[in-house]
Amino acid sequence: MAYSSAEQHHEPHSFWTRYVWSQDHKVIAVQYTLTAIAVGLVALVLSNLMRLQLGFPGRFAFIDANHYYQYVTLHGMIMVVYLLTALFLGGFGNYLIPLMVGARDMVFPLLNMLSYWVYLLAVLVLMASFFVPGGPTGAGWTLYPPQSILPGTPGSDWGIILMLVSLLIFIVAATMGGLNYVITVLQARTRGMTLMRMPLTVWGIFVATIMALLAFPSLFVSGVMLLFDKTLGTSFFMPAIVSMGQALSYKGGSPILFQHLFWFFGHPEVYIVALPAFGIVSDLISTHSRKKIFGYHMMVWAIVAIGALSFVVWAHHMFVSGMNPYFGFFFATTTLIIAVPTAIKVYNWVLTLWNSSIHLSVPMLFAIGFISTFLIGGLTGLFLGNVSVDIPLSNTYFVVAHFHMVMGVSPILVIFGGIYHWFPKVTGRLMNDTLGKLHFWVTFLGTYAIYFPMHYLGILGMPRRYYAYDNYAFIPASAQQLNAFITVAALIVGVTQLVFLYNLVHSTFRGRPAGSNPWRATTLEWQTPDTPPGHGNWGAEQPEVHRWAYDYSVPGMAQDFVPQNSAVAGGGDDHDQKAAGRKKT
Amino acid sequence: MALAIVLMALVAAAVLFHFLSPWWLTPLASNWGQIDTTLMITLAITGAFFIAINLFVAYCLIRFRQRDGHRAAHDPENKKLEGWLTGLTAVGIVAMLAPGLFVYAAYIDPPADSLVFEAVGQQWQWRFRFPGRDGRLGVTDSRFVSAENPLGLAPNDPHGQDDVLILNSEVHLPVGKPIKVLLRSQDVLHDFYVPPFRARMNLVPGMVTHFWFTPTRTGRFEILCAQLCGVGHFNMRGYVVVEEPAAFQAWLGRQSTFSHAEVKTAAPNAPAGTDLAAQGKLLAQSRGCVACHSDDGSARVGPSWKGLYGKTETLADGSTVLVDPAYLAESIRTPNAKIVHGYPAIMPPFSLSDPELAALIAYMRTLSDKTVAQAGTP
Numbered sequence: 035m036a037y038s039s040a041e042q043h044h045e046p047h048s049f050w051t052r053y054v055w056s057q058d059h060k061v062i063a064v065q066y067t068l069t070a071i072a073v074g075l076v077a078l079v080l081s082n083l084m085r086l087q088l089g090f091p092g093r094f095a096f097i098d099a100n101h102y103y104q105y106v107t108l109h110g111m112i113m114v115v116y117l118l119t120a121l122f123l124g125g126f127g128n129y130l131i132p133l134m135v136g137a138r139d140m141v142f143p144l145l146n147m148l149s150y151w152v153y154l155l156a157v158l159v160l161m162a163s164f165f166v167p168g169g170p171t172g173a174g175w176t177l178y179p180p181q182s183i184l185p186g187t188p189g190s191d192w193g194i195i196l197m198l199v200s201l202l203i204f205i206v207a208a209t210m211g212g213l214n215y216v217i218t219v220l221q222a223r224t225r226g227m228t229l230m231r232m233p234l235t236v237w238g239i240f241v242a243t244i245m246a247l248l249a250f251p252s253l254f255v256s257g258v259m260l261l262f263d264k265t266l267g268t269s270f271f272m273p274a275i276v277s278m279g280q281a282l283s284y285k286g287g288s289p290i291l292f293q294h295l296f297w298f299f300g301h302p303e304v305y306i307v308a309l310p311a312f313g314i315v316s317d318l319i320s321t322h323s324r325k326k327i328f329g330y331h332m333m334v335w336a337i338v339a340i341g342a343l344s345f346v347v348w349a350h351h352m353f354v355s356g357m358n359p360y361f362g363f364f365f366a367t368t369t370l371i372i373a374v375p376t377a378i379k380v381y382n383w384v385l386t387l388w389n390s391s392i393h394l395s396v397p398m399l400f401a402i403g404f405i406s407t408f409l410i411g412g413l414t415g416l417f418l419g420n421v422s423v424d425i426p427l428s429n430t431y432f433v434v435a436h437f438h439m440v441m442g443v444s445p446i447l448v449i450f451g452g453i454y455h456w457f458p459k460v461t462g463r464l465m466n467d468t469l470g471k472l473h474f475w476v477t478f479l480g481t482y483a484i485y486f487p488m489h490y491l492g493i494l495g496m497p498r499r500y501y502a503y504d505n506y507a508f509i510p511a512s513a514q515q516l517n518a519f520i521t522v523a524a525l526i527v528g529v530t531q532l533v534f535l536y537n538l539v540h541s542t543f544r545g546r547p548a549g550s551n552p553w554r555a556t557t558l559e560w561q562t563p564d565t566p567p568g569h570g571n572w573g574a575e576q577p578e579v580h581r582w583a584y585d586y587s588v589p590g591m592a593q594d595f596v597p598q599n600s601a602v603a604g605g606g607d608d609h610d611q612k613a614a615g616r617k618k619t
Numbered sequence: 620m621a622l623a624i625v626l627m628a629l630v631a632a633a634v635l636f637h638f639l640s641p642w643w644l645t646p647l648a649s650n651w652g653q654i655d656t657t658l659m660i661t662l663a664i665t666g667a668f669f670i671a672i673n674l675f676v677a678y679c680l681i682r683f684r685q686r687d688g689h690r691a692a693h694d695p696e697n698k699k700l701e702g703w704l705t706g707l708t709a710v711g712i713v714a715m716l717a718p719g720l721f722v723y724a725a726y727i728d729p730p731a732d733s734l735v736f737e738a739v740g741q742q743w744q745w746r747f748r749f750p751g752r753d754g755r756l757g758v759t760d761s762r763f764v765s766a767e768n769p770l771g772l773a774p775n776d777p778h779g780q781d782d783v784l785i786l787n788s789e790v791h792l793p794v795g796k797p798i799k800v801l802l803r804s805q806d807v808l809h810d811f812y813v814p815p816f817r818a819r820m821n822l823v824p825g826m827v828t829h830f831w832f833t834p835t836r837t838g839r840f841e842i843l844c845a846q847l848c849g850v851g852h853f854n855m856r857g858y859v860v861v862e863e864p865a866a867f868q869a870w871l872g873r874q875s876t877f878s879h880a881e882v883k884t885a886a887p888n889a890p891a892g893t894d895l896a897a898q899g900k901l902l903a904q905s906r907g908c909v910a911c912h913s914d915d916g917s918a919r920v921g922p923s924w925k926g927l928y929g930k931t932e933t934l935a936d937g938s939t940v941l942v943d944p945a946y947l948a949e950s951i952r953t954p955n956a957k958i959v960h961g962y963p964a965i966m967p968p969f970s971l972s973d974p975e976l977a978a979l980i981a982y983m984r985t986l987s988d989k990t991v992a993q994a995g996t997p
Contacts, residue, residue, distance in 0.1 A: 092917055099850045099919055174847045180824060181807035185965040186742050186849035186920070273825025274761040276771070276805045278742065279954075279967030281762065289808060289823055323683070325691035329701055354810065356802075356821045356828035359727040363720055370716045377708040378701070384672060385700070387679035389692035394622060394684070402622060402676060406629070409672055413665035420715055422722040423658050426644075426651075426817040429810060429845040482629060490642040495814030497845040500853035508645050508814055508841055516642065587691040594690060608696050 057143035058569055059128045062150050064460065066124030067453075069150075070117045073157050075531075077112035080105040082528045089521025091502045091514075099501040100188040103172030106499060108160075110175030111197070114303065115204060116157055118445055122310035123208065123246065124153060126452055127215050127239040129460065133559035134236050136224025136577045136599075138570045140214045149214070152207035159200040166192035174499060176300070179271040179292050183264040185278060194264060198257045205250045205257075215243040224558075226579030230334065230609070231598070233557045233583040234327065237334050238313020241341040242306045248345070249302035256295035263287070290357055297348035304441050305344040309337055311448040312379055315401050317583070318451050319383050321555045322398035323390035324594050326584035328382040330607060336375035336382075343372045353424045362421040369419030376412055380405065391587070391594075395553070396470035400451030403478040404444050411440025414489065429499075432492025435485045443481045450477070450534065457538075458552045462565045463545030469537040473530060480527035484520050491516065554595050557583050561597050582607045623680035630673045637666075648815035648840060648861070650797075650833040653722045655817070661715050668711070726818070729831035733799035736790070738842075739770055740802070740809035740822045741967075743851035744907025745842060746770060747790040751781025751876055756801070761824075764805060766970040771805070772877050780878040783871060787905035788842075788857040792834055793867040799831045810846035813859055821846050834861040850920050851910035899982025902975055911966070914986055921966060922959050928980075929989025933960045944980050951976065 053061060084105045087097045097105075128146070132139055140146045163170035172188030173181060181187045182194055189197075219232075219240045232240075259270040263284070271292040272284035320327040327333060349357060349365040383405055392398065414436040418424045427433065450473070457465050491513055496503065503509055551560040563573040577599035585596035585605035596605050606614065647655060683691075737748040737756060748770055750756045757772050757779015764771035769786060772779040792798055802811055804822035811830075812819040820830040842857030862870070903909055911920035922932070930942050935958040940946055949956055954966035971979065 092915075095917075098917070099853070103847075103850060103852075172850065178808055178847070181847065181849050184807060184849070185963055186807070186851070188850055275807075275824055276741075276761050276764040278806075278965040279766070281764065286825075288825065290826075323691060324685075326693070329696060331696075332701055354820050356823040356826065362723055362727070366719060366723070367716065370712045373712055374705060374708050378705060380672065381701075381704045384676055384679065385697075387676065387683060389694065390679070390683050391685045391689055391691040392680060392683050394680075399622065402626075402680070405676060406626060406673055409669060413669055416665055416712075416715060417658070417661050420657065420661060420719040422654050422719045422726060423661055425726065425819060426654060426658070426814070428819070429812075479625070486633060487636065487640075487642075490636075490640045493644055494642045495645055495812075495843075497812065497843050499847045501850075502853055506841060506843070510641065512641050587693050589693050611695075 055147065057139070057147045059132050059140045059143070059146060060460070060567065062146050063125050063127075063129035065150050066120055066128060066153065069154055069157060070121040070125060071535075073112055073161075074117040074121075075535075076161070077109045077117060078528055078531060080109040080112075082525055084109060085521040085524040087501065089518040091504070100169070100172060102501045103174070103499070104170050104188050104193070107172050107174055107197075108163075108170050112160070113442060114175065114307070115201070116160065118307040118441070118449075119208065119246070119303070120153060120204075121449055122307060122445070123215065123239065123243055124150065124211055126235075126310060126314065126449075126456075127243065128211070129456065130235055130559060131215055131218055131239060132222070133459075133562070133567065133571060134233050134557055135219060135222065135227050136558050136572070136579060137218055137222035138572060138576065141218045141222050142214050145210045146214050149207045149211035152203060152210065156200045156204035156207060159196055159203060163189065163193045163196035163200075166196060168192055171197045176293075176296060177260065178296075179260055179263065179289055180273075180275055180277075180284075183260065183272075184275070184282075195261065198261045198264075201257050202254060202261075205254045208246055208250055212243045212247045215239065216247065224576045224579060227558075227598075228579075230331070230607075231579060231582045233313070234316040234330070234333055234337070235310070235313040235557075237337050238309040238311070238316075241337050242309040245302045245309070245341050245344065246306050249299045249306065252295050253299035256292055256299075259295075260292065290352070290355055293352050293355055294349070294357075297351045298345075300351065301348040302341075302344045304437075305340055307441050307445050309341060311404070311445040312337060314452045315404050315448050316379075316383065316386075317555075317557065318397050318401040318448075318455055319386050320584055320586060321455075321553050322395055322401065323387055323392045324586045325386055325390035326586055326607075328385040328388075329378070330582065330584060332378055333382055336378050339375040340372060343368060343375070347372055347419075350419050350421075350424070353421050354428050366419060366421040370416065373412070373416060373419070380409060380412070395454075396465070396467060396474060397451040397455035397553075399471065399474045399478075400447045400454065403474065404447040404451065407439050407447060407478075407481060408444040410486070411436060411438075411444055415440060426495070427492055429497055430492035430494075431488050431496050431498055434498045435488035435492060438488075439481075439485050443485065447478070450474075453538070455553065456559075457541065457545075458548030458565075459559055459562075460566055461542050461545065462548055463541055464548045464552060465541040465545060466537050469533055473534045473537065476530040476533075477527055480523050480530070483523040484527065487516055488520060554593070556581075556585055556595050556597050558598050561599050581605055581610065620681060620684065623677040626673050626677040626680070630670050630677075634666075634670070645815045646836075647817070648813075648834060648836040648838065649817060650835060651726075651817040653718075653725070657715075657719050657722050660718060664711050664715055726830070729799040729829070730797045733797040733831055734793065735799045735801060736792075737801040737803060738790070738811050738822070738857075739805065740811070740844065740848075740855070741769075741805045742807060742849050743844070743855035743910035745788045745790075745855070745857035747785035749783040749785075749871060749874075750778075751783060753778055753781060757782050757877065759803070761805060766968045780876065782877045783874045784877055785874060788907065789860060789905060790857070791860045791862060791867050791870045793864040794834050794837050794861050796864070797831055797833045799829055802828045802830075807848045808846045809844045809848050809855065812843045812845035813840050814843070815840055816859075819845065834859075837861045837863065851907075854910035854919075855907070856904065856909075895978050895981040896985045897982075899978035899980070902971075902979055903982060906969065906971075908979075921962055924983050924986045926987050926989070928983045928987035930987070934958060935960050935964075947980050947983065948976055951979070 168189050168191045170189045171193035262268040269284045269287035272287040274285050275282045347369045350369045550565040579598045580601050587594045588605040739746045755778040757776040759771045802822040804824045809822040816832050818830050818832040820828050840859045844855035913923045916923045916925040958964045
């Protein structure tokens, strides 16, 4: 096992090398995080514009149908790829992996720096599509051909090309980062940090990264093929088509092939976002309830099982796509099987609370909020995964409500919880508690107000991706009132995020000093000699790990937590305890 | 403590909302009651988990909140409890999945005696086709598609000659008979979705997809496109009229077949004596014009018809043109002859008969307070 040493790292001195062209994983993590938050704000504004049209159709003249579909598309793509994926892996992964496994940095610091700059390039290319003739693509974030590259869809000239190019660049960035994270976890763990002593945060990010490395190539090839269909006239996904009265020269391609390739990436992508969230929330719950996580080994295996199973469920997005109908049996079964390890995770979170000592700090509020929203999102997944129930609900607002709860709201609550939790380590200061609580309450209750009733619009049969619902007789007038209510709630939640931004900026400079370990946590990142950690993280000597990450409230100990690098006897997980018991006898 | 109360209140509100919600399944109009039953089973099981877990968390938040002198327990792992919970979950999953798969097996197995008809989608309108007396649909191919042969039937296929073509967006079906719907698209993905039928399927260009259902209730139902198909997606409207078999046969008998030289595309439901403008409005709806052209001035894919008649439009090449009946006729039959500035050249040509054209233009006139000097029907 290779240990990177302090001598290999030359401490940078100028402003540029320290904060801009930095190879320090902590700086790169902050760069990733701030860029993702910035692009997330764009997505937030787009979603609120979309809601204005749905809540008050026609009231805002500048939101015409073209713009509406462009907002829908860019909102979805930014949130899933450029915010959630980038923030969990590039942000949290970068900051936490080396610190939590006791490494001095990522194993390939230069590659790590390049990963960020390539990611930034992908973001800039995507943003550029707002300024090209025709604007960004309005094909929906799934970019299904043929319509994504044909006239009749906004941005089918330049927007779609920039979208695809940006995705390809993003995948390059994600691959450079991903190789780094995986190899760092495998090769750069400090002495004593066995895999089964790693915090669940690292497990979640680790498995998610492996999945990203396996899933993104599928998006990459489909993106290249679609780009060829658009620009070179190939027919990978394009059959013979008569578009707007014009016979096109395409012939023999398969639109369904694109859907298979897209969802072979797209479904694992859900868990690429969810697994880091699962890991982080496990650590938040354990730390803030002062109790070891319930069933650590089961939690690790559930993460691995979910990661593996998620590669064989993709076609549940395609039950009514026209694929071979017999696939439905297989994919419905695998999809519902994946609910078992997922349910185990939920049980273990709530069982961790049992007999614990719950500190309702702001990170813990977000963690509990996550349990509740993820519960809804997970359970409604059982409707959509079960093929015959999916048939009437497919492509309705039920789907919108489901995936926003499960992979929009829930991971974002974890991101907020994680930021409130680790902010003291990053800056050395605490975030403002009152503002944090305000942020939590409005966001949590607001998302319930937005998405809970939305499921019922879907059960009614309202299709998603509709610019307007005029004169559809089966939709009662009250549905419009509900949509107006949802829009108001969405605007309130949207504006409240400014409170978070203010808190973030204000606390960076004016926050209360936090000390090195404000939450009295066990994991290594809280045991650094300096806060914020200096270059190389550990000063002269890397820490040595003697126990797992969950020694909270160990009987007989003076403190209610034992850091992982503490050599004091006692504690440990069941395996350690058994081993210690055997030694005694 | 506040969080515990809020969680309990959320559970109560969710349950209340569920029972008081005016937004619920549309009344069933097909044989797929089993789909609704599976949905209810899923709802009951998942609802129980939702309530139980939220309340459990709320209880923990109260009972185990941080208090001075209280320390969290340090229990050994509880494999037995984990086993029980895994087992319980597995039982719940099987209870949902098993009925679901049985229903699905029926869903993908259309009865042999089904009545077959074809729905064809194109941006952004529906058309339909029934087999003629020979009981077989003729071969189609996109290279045969033209304004005169909008469904692309092979001109030489004998099976296609007697096919009944419905070149507007309203189709009739007999009640109580299994229907197998064949689905075809000429351009992009669409989805044939009638909420009260529950059943649905995507239309995929380059292939024929299908699904089946038995209408159990007479009435007029809306067909929605439920797969994003471009900027007119939300306006791709169609209608299914389910009626008694005798009425259906009579309706079918009135439709024209492929071999008829003259393709009739009269507006549906236009009773004799309806005035010309009202006929034009129905025509605009049935031919899909409204997907791109609004009647209230709002911007869509194409120019709004409000105030259009009698207006002077600027064309893409900078010249101007007076919107009079001759210009409108040209723009409908050969849309790319003159393109209005700021709009894409994407409108397909429509072959309307002269009376239909007159009706449509009469309708447009009602949407404008302007008149044209040489006014008069073409």
